[in-house]
Amino acid sequence: MGEPTWTREKLQRLVQREISDYQLIVVSNRQPYVHELVEGKLSYSSTAGGLTTAIDPLMQECGGTWVAYGGGKGDYYAVDENNRIQVPPDDPSYTLRLVWLTEQEEQGYYAGFSNEGLWPLCHNAFIEPTFKTSDWETYKAVNNVFAKQVLDEIDGRPAAVFTQDYHLALLPRLLRDADPDIITGQFWHIPWPTYEIFRICPWGGELLDGLLGNDLLGFHIGDHCDNFMEAASRVLGSQVHDEYNLVYQREEPTLVRPFPISVDFEQINLESQSPEVTEEIDRLLEELDLGGKIVGLGIDRIDYTKGIPHRIRAIGRFFEKNPEQIGKVVFVQAGVMSRANIHAYQLLSDQIDLELAAVNGRFSNDNWQPILYLPDDLPAVTLAALRRIARFCVVSSLHDGMNLVAKEYVASRFDEDGVLILSPFTGSAHELIDSVIVNPYATEAFADAILEAVEMPYEERRERMIRMRSVVEENNIYLWAARLFVDMMQGARRSRRPIRSY
Numbered sequence: 001m002g003e004p005t006w007t008r009e010k011l012q013r014l015v016q017r018e019i020s021d022y023q024l025i026v027v028s029n030r031q032p033y034v035h036e037l038v039e040g041k042l043s044y045s046s047t048a049g050g051l052t053t054a055i056d057p058l059m060q061e062c063g064g065t066w067v068a069y070g071g072g073k074g075d076y077y078a079v080d081e082n083n084r085i086q087v088p089p090d091d092p093s094y095t096l097r098l099v100w101l102t103e104q105e106e107q108g109y110y111a112g113f114s115n116e117g118l119w120p121l122c123h124n125a126f127i128e129p130t131f132k133t134s135d136w137e138t139y140k141a142v143n144n145v146f147a148k149q150v151l152d153e154i155d156g157r158p159a160a161v162f163t164q165d166y167h168l169a170l171l172p173r174l175l176r177d178a179d180p181d182i183i184t185g186q187f188w189h190i191p192w193p194t195y196e197i198f199r200i201c202p203w204g205g206e207l208l209d210g211l212l213g214n215d216l217l218g219f220h221i222g223d224h225c226d227n228f229m230e231a232a233s234r235v236l237g238s239q240v241h242d243e244y245n246l247v248y249q250r251e252e253p254t255l256v257r258p259f260p261i262s263v264d265f266e267q268i269n270l271e272s273q274s275p276e277v278t279e280e281i282d283r284l285l286e287e288l289d290l291g292g293k294i295v296g297l298g299i300d301r302i303d304y305t306k307g308i309p310h311r312i313r314a315i316g317r318f319f320e321k322n323p324e325q326i327g328k329v330v331f332v333q334a335g336v337m338s339r340a341n342i343h344a345y346q347l348l349s350d351q352i353d354l355e356l357a358a359v360n361g362r363f364s365n366d367n368w369q370p371i372l373y374l375p376d377d378l379p380a381v382t383l384a385a386l387r388r389i390a391r392f393c394v395v396s397s398l399h400d401g402m403n404l405v406a407k408e409y410v411a412s413r414f415d416e417d418g419v420l421i422l423s424p425f426t427g428s429a430h431e432l433i434d435s436v437i438v439n440p441y442a443t444e445a446f447a448d449a450i451l452e453a454v455e456m457p458y459e460e461r462r463e464r465m466i467r468m469r470s471v472v473e474e475n476n477i478y479l480w481a482a483r484l485f486v487d488m489m490q491g492a493r494r495s496r497r498p499i500r501s502y
Helices: 008-020 050-062 103-122 133-154 171-176 204-211 222-237 265-271 275-287 307-323 343-363 378-391 404-412 443-455 458-474 477-494
Strands: 022-027 033-039 041-046 065-067 086-087 094-099 159-164 183-187 217-218 239-241 246-250 251-256 295-303 327-337 371-374 392-395 420-421
Touching: 008 050, 008 477, 022 050, 022 133, 022 295, 041 050, 041 327, 050 094, 050 404, 065 133, 086 458, 094 133, 103 133, 133 159, 133 171, 133 183, 159 171, 159 251, 159 477, 171 183, 183 239, 183 477, 217 222, 217 477, 222 239, 222 251, 239 404, 251 477, 265 378, 265 404, 265 458, 275 378, 295 307, 295 378, 295 404, 295 443, 307 343, 307 443, 327 378, 343 371, 378 420, 392 404, 392 443, 404 420, 420 443
Parallel strands: 022 065, 022 159, 065 094, 159 183, 183 217, 217 251, 295 327, 295 392, 327 371, 392 420
Antiparallel strands: 033 041, 086 094, 239 246, 246 251
16 A cells, blocks of 8 residues: 555644744745735635645644735735734634735736746746846845745744745745755745756746755656756756755755645545535536536636647537537536736637637537636635536646646545546646546547547446545645655755754
8 A cells, every 4th residue: 555644643743843843934925815805894715726725734734834925905904013814714723924015026026027937938838938137126026025024034043944836936045045044945836847948047047046045945746856957057057966866056955856746635535525515516517507418627727838728629629529429518617817917818818718619609509508618716615516526527738737636636536436637748647647648739639538538437437536546645735745844854954054953
């Protein structure tokens, strides 16, 4: 069976042992809870996305402080005089400290350099990165804002700072320069491109040096680690030890390792069996007229990396090749628009509308249409119900770090049924080998994969799902965190400086 399943409690014991007297600080752009002001009353909701899905349960179990940008309309009214609030609001277990940014700072650092520059640079989605000097200067300034807030939170005490993602690549070096005793780790949630692509970035050397301020730097898969180490060697001239996954910059080592991120299998498994989800299934079957039909599902943030137009074209080709399936199969595409102020996303939205109109216009009849598009921020219970209803789930990313939608679908299927159609360009494809793996650019093969999912016998579906569920259950979010924390703390102990004692 391999390693035993990790639990919240087991992780908590490990963190207490490894971090003990150190403050645990998580830093990210995105906040885990957003507060809104509606008719003078404060309400809150958890934010969508893989980062929040992965990190929030860890913080709930381990405590500490999460430092993030406060982007909710009601956030300012929710925090105390030190910009802190205990979360989750209904059962507090850790501290959220919010950072305030001006509209210009948010535009230049987040929409600009992070999402018009780094995001397309790191994803092979054939969208040209945009690099503006003004955005880069704002990115640097905001990273300094975060550094000041983190240092104020630490207040000279022993601390382990775990930074998340590509918005804060400069933060580790800023922290190390300010206080060399801070233990620093970072997880990069998106792919790292090849050297030939990365060298496009005008400020690549500064990004690399910032990230090499970490004791530990984690990626989803080994290929991303190799790409990073090659960039460090060729751009900075850093000394790279491939056999030990070590990069020396300024004569100090950074451990670079793959940590395939995952989900809270047990929680998703249990929530999928709740009465609320069962009631929602009944509602959706009636309101969307899904009863008696084979349902396919896509759940995505509406992003050009997710291959949604490719998916829609493949569904159209599926019905074209298999007209006997017309009226019998329905595909539900759920998702939420994001980054709507960026031109590439506006073009994507228009393209999706055109592709939908083409397929639905061609194949719909008075009682049925092939694709139901729900581009709304749907409640968690609705997404859980859709995962339960779906005979097959499609994840057709053109390039992805991991993709947790695939793992959430598997974790939710306590009935041991369902088929996962998965792009080979996701990190998940390295683990979920019992999915139907298909290149999203290959429309004919994609259409055939949909037919395979529709016609796959129950016993084969069950055998595949049991094996995939075993993988996700064993390699859950707590095992991911345990490996990261152990490598971050023990690596720091072995490296360039002794950990101070008090």
